[in-house]
Amino acid sequence: MSNENKLKRLRKKYISPSFSLSYNEPLYIVRGKGQYLYDNKGNKYLDAINNIQHVGHSHPKVLEAATKQLKKLNTNTRYLDETIIKYAQELTKKLPENLNMCYFANSGSESNDLALRLARNYTQSNETIVLEGAYHGHLISLIEISPYKFNGPGGIGPPKHVHVSPIPDIFRGKFRSKNASQLYVNEIKKIILEIENTGAKVSSFISESIMGCGGQIIPPKKFLKNTYDLVHESGGLCIADEVQIGFGRMGSHFWGFETQDIVPDIITLGKSMGNGHPISALITTKEIAETFDNGMEYFNSFGGNPVSCAIGHAVLNIIDEEELQANAFSIGALLKKLLNELKNNHSIIGDIRGIGLFLGIELVNNREELKPLTKTANLVINKMKERGVLLSTDGQNHNVIKIKPPMVFNKENAYYIAENLDLVLSNIE
Ligand SMILES: Cc1ncc(COP(=O)(O)O)c(C=O)c1O
Numbered sequence: 001m002s003n004e005n006k007l008k009r010l011r012k013k014y015i016s017p018s019f020s021l022s023y024n025e026p027l028y029i030v031r032g033k034g035q036y037l038y039d040n041k042g043n044k045y046l047d048a049i050n051n052i053q054h055v056g057h058s059h060p061k062v063l064e065a066a067t068k069q070l071k072k073l074n075t076n077t078r079y080l081d082e083t084i085i086k087y088a089q090e091l092t093k094k095l096p097e098n099l100n101m102c103y104f105a106n107s108g109s110e111s112n113d114l115a116l117r118l119a120r121n122y123t124q125s126n127e128t129i130v131l132e133g134a135y136h137g138h139l140i141s142l143i144e145i146s147p148y149k150f151n152g153p154g155g156i157g158p159p160k161h162v163h164v165s166p167i168p169d170i171f172r173g174k175f176r177s178k179n180a181s182q183l184y185v186n187e188i189k190k191i192i193l194e195i196e197n198t199g200a201k202v203s204s205f206i207s208e209s210i211m212g213c214g215g216q217i218i219p220p221k222k223f224l225k226n227t228y229d230l231v232h233e234s235g236g237l238c239i240a241d242e243v244q245i246g247f248g249r250m251g252s253h254f255w256g257f258e259t260q261d262i263v264p265d266i267i268t269l270g271k272s273m274g275n276g277h278p279i280s281a282l283i284t285t286k287e288i289a290e291t292f293d294n295g296m297e298y299f300n301s302f303g304g305n306p307v308s309c310a311i312g313h314a315v316l317n318i319i320d321e322e323e324l325q326a327n328a329f330s331i332g333a334l335l336k337k338l339l340n341e342l343k344n345n346h347s348i349i350g351d352i353r354g355i356g357l358f359l360g361i362e363l364v365n366n367r368e369e370l371k372p373l374t375k376t377a378n379l380v381i382n383k384m385k386e387r388g389v390l391l392s393t394d395g396q397n398h399n400v401i402k403i404k405p406p407m408v409f410n411k412e413n414a415y416y417i418a419e420n421l422d423l424v425l426s427n428i429e
Contacts, residue, residue, distance in 0.1 A: 003040060004026075004028050004040070008026070023381070023382055031058075032058055034057060034058075034406065034408050035048075035057070035413060036057070037057065047406060048409075048417060049403075049404060050405065051244060051406075052272055053275055053276055054275050054319070055275055055315055055318040055324060055408065056275075056406045056407075061318055062275045062277075062318070064314070065313070065314035066310065066311050069306050069310035070307055074305055074307045076299075076301060076305060077303070083306040083310050083313070084304050084306065084309045086309075087313040087316075090313060091281065094254050095267070095283060098263070099283045099285060101283065101284050101286055101288070102281055102282070103303070104300065104309070105280045105303040105304075106300070108241075108280055109137030109142055111281060112136045112142050112241060113137065113139050114282050115282055116128065118237075118266060118289075120204075121292050122237060122292070123203045123237060127200050127201065127236075128163065128203055128204050128205075129165060129202065129205040129206075130164055130165070130205075131147075131165055131167055131211065131214065132164050132165065132396075133167040133215065134146060134206075134211060135148035135149065135213035135214075136206060136241055144158065144162055145158075163194070165188050165191055166187050168181075168217065168219035172370050181220035181222050184220065185227055188230055201234065203236055204236050205236060205237075206238075206239040206241060207224070207241065208240070208241045208243075208244065208256060209245065209256035209259060209260045209262070210245050210354070210358060212245065213394055213395075214396065215394055215395025215399075215402075216353055216358060216360025216395075216400060218354070218355065224262050240257040242255055242257065242267050242268060243271050246272065247273065248319050248325030248356075248407065249356050250328065250355045251330075252329055252355065252356065266282060268281070272315070273312050273315065274311045274315065277308060278302075279303075279308040279311065327408070328357040331409050331411065334411060335357075335414040338415065339361060341418070342425070345425075347367065348373055348376065348429065349362070350370060351364075354403070359403040360395070362395070362400045363380070363399045372395075372398075374399045377400070377401055379428060380401060380421070381401060383424040383427070384421065387424065389420055
């Protein structure tokens with residue numbers, strides 16, 4: 001039996017079937033370096049999906065920071081220690097002045113769950129507004145606020161305290177006209193009124209500033225700004241989920257929320273923060289943090305431990321030293337331009353969108369009917385894999401090919417993707 005078949009058999013025997021494998025024929029990846037992954041046969045793949053390995057697979061400085069700290073000390077946060085303070089200082093330097101109180105955790109889900117707790121405590125309400133198609137994590141509290149999950153296979157819809165506003169998608173969403181932004185804001189207004197009419201009040205509005213699982217959706221201009229104003233007027237808090245899009249990936253800005261000209265009350269971070277090491281954070285204002293400090297300790301066995309903070313700090317330094325935000329800006333712009341050129345030759349490309357190294361290619365039957373080509377998108381990523389490029393699909397119809405590579409992506413990589421995508425699409429059409 002081949003090694004792969006043996007692994008497949010053992011995986012089936014011991015690992016829950018709820019874990020999925022990518023691609024029709026799964027890959028057996030044994031090594032990673034920079035933006036490349038290598039399988040057991042020595043084949044090299046360009047990793048265009050892994051936004052967690054932000055500064056590149058197996059970055060030597062991340063390894064060095066981890067081993068140095070592991071050799072010295074690893075404890076919980078109940079002792080005085082420089083590592084957590086230095087990291088919090090550096091992290092908050094990247095944020096608006098009022099966002100200066102840090103909580104550390106181990107996953108994006110933990111951060112978002114904590115964000116809901118903070119908001120519920122601050123507003124004494126749990127009425128939560130979310131966007132259709134959004135994903136915020138795998139805990140019960142987050143499946144409940146993730147239409148991507150509760151409206152998907154196995155989902156049971158939202159609980160009563162969760163209110164879903166239409167996805168602000170001007171390509172295939174409910175409103176596509178010039179005044180779409182205002183029309184989407186009106187939907188938020190309606191929800192707030194509905195909540196208030198029952199005698200309740202808004203707790204929070206949570207969203208990504210560019211929707212990832214939603215299919216790389218950039219909301220129309222001012223949608224988030226006006227939504228934030230309405231939520232604030234109603235006494236609610238605005239939570240920005242930066243788990244997928246933070247840390248310079250947008251190129252033009254360090255954080256996704258900055259691209260929308262908004263200042264959240266709470267931001268949640270994860271994924272790329274530790275380059276694969278499980279670390280996450282929530283950052284909020286002093287006032288919200290002080291209100292939460294009601295006598296109940298926030299204890300997290302692993303969150304904020306010295307090893308995690310040393311790694312997180314190293315990742316921040318590498319982003320700056322290697323100018324990875326600027327790289328995301330220039331390479332992202334080049335790749336978007338090349339993809340837009342492909343759009344001229346391939347009518348099934350309905351839309352190219354995104355910012356920096358966070359791009360999406362939406363496949364449709366044609367640009368009038370916009371029927372989502374889910375199966376074709378899946379075929380494309382499998383064919384691209386055969387050509388050594390790893391991509392994924394997402395969006396409510398899984399017809400959006402996502403590109404969110406390690407930030408060390410280069411010019412050659414951009415051309416390689418565009419050329420191969422051109423060939424794959426030509427063969428399929
Ligand atoms: C936007 C967003 N928020 C939260 C999460 C949950 O993060 P984690 O998987 O680290 O719990 C994810 C994970 O994919 C995500 O994409």
